[in-house]
Amino acid sequence: MHEINNSSLFIIFILVLIPIIISYKQKLGIGSEIIVSSIRGFIQLLLLGFFVSSLFSLEKWYVVLGCILLMTVIASLNISRRGDEYRSSFWIGLISIFMSVSVCLTSWILFDIIPFEAQYLLPVAGMFIGTAMVSGSVVFETLKKNIKEMEDLTSIRNESIKLAMIPSIDGLKTVGLVQIPGTMTGMILAGGNPFESVKYQIFILFTLLVVTSLTAILTSYFKLRYKTLQGNKIK
Template sequence: MSLTALGFTLVFVAVSLGISMWQKLGLERELLIGTVRSAIQLLAVGYVLQFVFQSNHWLVIGLILLVMTAVAAWNANTRAGGLRGMRWRIGLVILITEFATLGLLLLLDIIPFTTQYIIPISGMTIGNAMVAASLFLNQMKREIASGKEEIETLLSLGASSRQAIQDALKRAAKSSMIPTIDGMKTVGIVQLPGMMTGMIIAGASPLEAVRYQILITFAFASSAALTSIMLALLTYRLWFTRQDALA
């Protein structure tokens, strides 16, 4: 794609700005900030990845994965409602999910140990885990708010904090996995995912692109499940005080 063609893509931003101004949505500033930030961030990532792909050193790969995980944990933590100790737990869960997924891919020789494969697939895995964590925490806040009386009643009847909040944890975990499951049901029919589309545009065989997309789809399902369950196990105590009352 030429720079001229890339510049023409600003037409889409102009359309969004026009709609916002027409309907008085007040999104003009956010759209402009988002446009500038996304362009700068993607260009910067492009130069960084070009360097990383050339070096192909495991220390560089590890550093990139740690940065991705830290940013993902920071972003997901904004959904936690200010609960102390949540950020490092989210980071730990995402890190475990990433290394479990990546470890299986490398151990089973599904992908080679090269940055060309590890970084993009890890980015998608970490991003999916971040979304699952955000959805889980967002739903947990709703569950705690709407089920406060039920939880306090169970506590007064002698239930432990884990027993009192168990149903809320299950509903939040289920809710966080719904987008991934729905995506699995409609992939290839309703939507053609970005990885598959990108490979086809780059000239890869459609069948080769489909095989990699199946890999990513199944990995997403696993990472969402691992993230939700581990977050539930590691964070449920944070919703209570030391005296087992709701925080």
């Protein structure tokens, strides 16, 4: 692989200006969010580059699980801003992400897909948590826009779950035809066996679909359940 120089990084920052300018021109209201997210992502990745060796060398199991829990909390804090009530959205997001990621991560360990080591657990858990976070965000955003009155909750729930799952489903339809997934690309570029990389990618894609669906279902269920209880209290 060619080394990415500073000039290339500068060019990609210039390209990021395109969606920002479009947002302001079209009055989408997400220009500031794109700027903040880009700066945060840049800084966070730089910090990860400095500390990744230390993180991957962690040996105590409770420290590794503590890191995963911290990642889950951060993801829950992020998606809680998409909900209509910050505190309840945080706890709903935390429980939903924790449950869906725990099921899938435990399955990977039990079936010996990855060993119980920080070097493998943290990247895989991060991938699952990130996917769950996006799914939860879509559900919260959809519910916030559609819950006006406590009517037809089934349709509202189904719509939020469907919207959250569309990217994963469409991704599976075109994988191998339109795109070569990231993990498979990385393994091939590193000189790995293409068929072995395919096996890992299948596990990853199918697991991410499960994570997405579980998080969407749990988030919508807990959120609507909470709304129903709140409505009964008011009555």
